[in-house]
Amino acid sequence: MQAIGARTFEFPRDHGSHPEFKTEWWYFTGALKTKDGGDLGFEATWFRRALKPASEVPPRSSRLAAREVFAFHGALSDIAKKAFLHEKSACRAAANWAGADEKDLRVFLLNNRLERGAGGVWHLTYMVKGHRIELKLTPQAEPLLHGEVPGLSPKGPEPGQASYYVSMPRLKAEGTVAREPGAAGEAVTGEVWFDHEFFSNSMPDDLAGWDWFSVALDDGTDLMLYALRAKDGSIGPVSAGTLRRKGQPAVHLTREDFKIEVQARWTSPHTKAAYPAQWTIEIPKHEVALNVKPLLADQELQSGGGEGVSYWEGLCRYEGTVGGSPAAGNGYVELVGYAGAFGGKL
């Protein structure tokens, strides 16, 4: 099935898996604070990829037979320690090894799991390099449907070159993070941004990568922007975003609505890729002007031994004004396609 046309979303059903689409991801990024005020950032992402359409796979008697493969990317940014940890794993969707519920929010890869539990609280648990992260997430706002057609987010000029894209900004987080391998967790609180996308078509041929921004500001503004970069370096016309100011409906932003300027660059010592490292974002129509600065330069997830793609996904400080008033917050930036082709990100 392709992401074409409007879709009626139903939650929590649509937080669950959509096996009729080839690719799907559940993307959690969050800004946390320890009791002593230390900044932590985390990423926990489950990717689902169907190996073959259901119709092409014979019925199997083994419960381990795989039609889908899951991947998990976990990262932890400990700003005070200037430490960035990340780990990737993959597993067949089978038995209790990996999978996702089709009716509700439940996705897991081995022992990295996310589950919507009693009282609508989401339980997120994962390990990165021996550090255990356990968070309870409580939704604070309605799902945010991106795109001009709500929930449909175009990624290219052709029909189907799009994804269904829903976010849950401002999940209130409470839990523990182990700051040393195997150590007991320290209590943390914070806010988490959840992105959920599913689609079948591949990306346009001339797509080189994307820069993606998300932040929940302290004035109650939620902002998501993505710039799709073409191979010639230009920013493609279907780049878009969504702005939701406190108490107001979400507004779709088109390419023409926003301006992103790179202020600094950082070269990865691991991959030698040169990433942009500081930005100004302006959305004149809505009086938004923000400076974005990474809280830690090296938040690059390197591919292990040639598998998948390396990308930068890190905790950043957003500061500026919205509607003339100051606004700030810790949010995330994702930079894909700077260290080789992005095609293998999954």
Add this chain to the structure above:
Amino acid sequence: MNAAAAVLGVLWSDLRRRPGTALASLSAVASGVAVFVAILLAGSAARSSFVSAVQAVAGRATHEVTAEGGLDETRFPALLELPHVAAAQPVVEGRIAVEAVLRGGTSVRSPAPPLRILGVDPFRVGPFLGEPGKGTAPVVRDEDLTEFLTDPHAVVLPRRWADEAGAQAGDTLRVAAAGQIATLRVLAVYELDALGEAARDSAVIDIAAAQELLDKCGRLDRVDIALDEDDPACEAELSAALPPGERLQRPERRGERVARMIDAFRLNLLALGGLALVVGALLVFNAAQFSVVRRNALLGQLRALGVTRPLLMGAVLAEVVALGFVGGALGLALGSLLANRLAGRLAETITDLYAFVQVDVAPMTWPAAMLVLLGTAGVAAAAGFFPALDAARTPPRMVGLRSREEGLFRAQLPRLAFFALAFCAAGVGAMNFPTRAWWPGLIAAFAFVGTGACLLPAAMALLLPPLRKLGERMGLLALPLAVGALSRSLSRTGGAASALGVALAMTIGVITMVKSFESEVRRWIDGAIRADLFISDVNEHLAREDARVPNAALRELAAMPEVEALDTLRKIDLAYADRTMLFFGVNLPTPDSRERFEFLSGDGPSAIEGMLGGEAIVSEPLANRYNLGVGDTLAVNGRRGEVTFKILGVFRDFSYDRGYAVTGEKRYLEIFGETGVRNVAVYLKPGVEREAAARSVRERFAGRYVLNVRSNAELRGHILDVFNHTFALTYLLQTIATAFALGGITVTLFGLFLERAREIATLRALGSAVSHVGRLFAMESLLMALFPVLLALPLGAVLAWILVHVINLRSYGWSIAYAWPWSPVLGTCALAVAAGLCATLVPWALARRQSIAGALREE
């Protein structure tokens, strides 16, 4: 230095004048060493192949987690959470037969060698591949991953097997697995460095496909583990974190357990090889002694020329040791060749009896080869020592007198008698050693062989003079002459006679043991094989644990109008103590099927009743090996931890020397889960003809299942075939040893006759007819064979007794009644006598042609 060189030069030129004698000595040494080396090499190759196969599959795993009956597949994520687990790899494995390699629908190879199926998860295999620090080609390439995961028939073949079978990517394999026909598609061929050389026959498939192919859905055979730190503390911590029923062990432990299964078998073979070595050593001894004694005159001349005693003794010993070295080296070479031949037979037998094995004989290591060489030289030196000492001690004028030669030998008779006594005492002592182990039996057997070997020359020396007198009194001309000739040459023939005697005794012992065994097995078969048809996986020999009668086949059988009841058997290999045992689950659906156990202790009917209700009965070998009896408790590990059974009976069984326990099907399934029906005994309705029913089942199953359908008579025949096949190897070794012994005695006699050319010429000059000379030779040969036979009969009986009541009982746990098989025993003796007579033919023919004058002049 010069003097030593000169002495050795003289000895060397003497040797060159008599190349036949030198060659005979050399071949005696070489053959003795060869047999031993061959058995040693083939036996240890068979053992190590079990261990290395385990290592190959385990890759770089330091540990593995297993459970009896397999781990539940859903346990895998939890295992990853346990302390110190750095990486884990779930494994489902088995062995399949490859019926054909097909390319574009036509067969390019049929059948192809069997394959080991290694079912893995490609996402988890990475950390377990290759040597640390060495880059390896991936087993499954990225571009093949989707097909590998989604096509249940996709397989990646190892390069070596693919080359051997002529298979390539794109081909199809028609295979037989878990009792059914299946097809596999060759996705790619991987290079061996990815998994290691020993994985030459490991075909890699996806773990889900492996579960389906091998009928193991829901289960993992094991999970390979790499610990973050490979130290005992981490191991203990992880081990303690496992739930009951799951076990952490090093992979080599599993290999050792499997290898230990064949230990008794291998050591028995080695013991047989050891006895062959005794025969060889006696031949070496004979050859060495002969070479010293024969040249007594020469040695005397050297003494007369002023060669000192130490120099002479040193030179003689040097020569004998050289004989040992050269003969030993030849023996090593010959033994290595023989080992390759033997290994194939050995592999077949072990596959028949225990588990599938392919044996590649590795060349002997240098230290081992040196040990064999030194050993051979040592035996030769020991053999030459006393004659050399005597030769050196004798005053020069005495050396070289003919009477002196035998005098030298006779001086050794008290020594021999002493050794005989010492050996006998050692044997009696070993027999009474308070242990249940079987090695004292082996020591006793060797000691009694030693007794016989020492006793025979002494007995001949004692018995020959009265025999000569008897012959003279009875007026037989040939007998006193022959006895006289033999008594004069005892120094040359004693060792050879002992060798023959020992070899014959071994043959008689083994024949008696095998025949006793066979009659017991025949009796047992009559009671145990009761059903009308027996159905089992054709490829059971490849992978016992994976053999299946598929459920679909069982359903079809049950629905056949001719069938009254199905007696299904489930079977599992369990780790028990430091080795493995078997556990059976049975249903015994008919009164007749309950009669198939012959109880040695316990009350039969109530034991069967209690066993079906969940308690256990055990086979005699298990009871004997672990000292279990009625009323004892048997504790084994099930899937969820230890379970105990009350033992209600011990029954006779000859099918598994490892021993097994039996319980009812219901309790079996509770404890081990569904491990699949291993074989089924079919009871037919009254009036249905067995052979016809067997044909009808075969026709019905053809092309779908790969099952052996045997009627009652066919199964009985099959069991006896396996039995005979097993002992074929024993017979082969025995025949080799006896043939060498007979060869030794033939060469000895031959040499003796040639030496006596002048004596014979004199006889003929005095008017003896050629036929008289022939009769003389024949009489001597007869005596030379008769004495060993007289030794072999009682010694063979003793050896057989030890084999049956000590070694067999203690190493295999089988109690069998001793039965003396007259006809094969007498046949063997007759053969020895006949071979001895044959040895006279050539010298006799030579004597016929010999010019009397020429022979007399030459001397």
